[in-house]
Amino acid sequence: MNPSTVAVTGLTVRHRRTVALDRLDLSLGPGVHGLLGPNGAGKTSLVRVLATVAAPFSGRVELLGGDATSHRERTDIRRRLGYLPQEFGYYPGFTVREFVAYVAWLKEMPSDRVPAAVERAVRRVGLGDRIDARMKTLSGGMVRRAGIAQAVVNEPELLLLDEPTAGLDPEQRVDFRSLLRELGTSATVVVSTHLVEDVAAACTEVALIEGGRLAFQGTTAELTALGGASTEGNDSTTHAVERGYTAALRAHRTSAESARGALR
């Protein structure tokens, strides 16, 4: 069995006729992994499979040493992972405490551990002073933070965050990135994001997806190095990670194009 927290082989995900992921192979271990790619690349499709809320069309998905396609093993995997979807629902009349406790209950956490775990999770996202406020009274950014709290309440070994910083104010983003770094010292954290600042500040590794295939995987430093010295734009505004991202995408497109050419 593969020792990685996430071991995906030949993963294909389809939405009717659209192929969102195309025979993807990916292994991830502890650390903070930035999941990058253009709009429609397949990031959300991948995160949803890793969160076990969507089923693959084909391929193998091993999470935390278990087979995610096996009903029995999936239950154990779900207890041990945390997931923040791009959009999530909640009962508007619930307080933040009730919302996070409800998720702890869904994760089948021992009930004597829940109250302290809920308070810790809510404090970690800087919502301690609003813990007894109703969800419907929170701002969009605060709802997002409550969403992050529910994702970390069970101290997950695998944490999946789909665009977690969308809607957070700059100060909260800075705090959130330091929380990510802390979580990544023990857990495998996957963060889908369009913000290169998130990657530069919090991610140790990067997986870049395009057209449902892996275009690049390596450390953030390796991605940055791909960008080389800037020859275009103003260096102070063109971030080094952004240049690496663009260079990796272009290299992937060129090699995909020559592979297609060889087949013609």
Ligand SMILES: Nc1ncnc2c1ncn2[C@@H]1O[C@H](COP(=O)(O)OP(=O)(O)OP(=O)(O)O)[C@@H](O)[C@H]1O
């Ligand atoms: N429910 C759906 N029905 C049909 N097609 C879908 C559905 N969800 C996603 N797709 C398609 O699958 C592909 C991958 O979409 P996905 O949402 O995984 O990409 P993404 O990388 O998360 O994009 P973004 O950065 O815009 O959030 C796209 O072509 C998209 O149009």
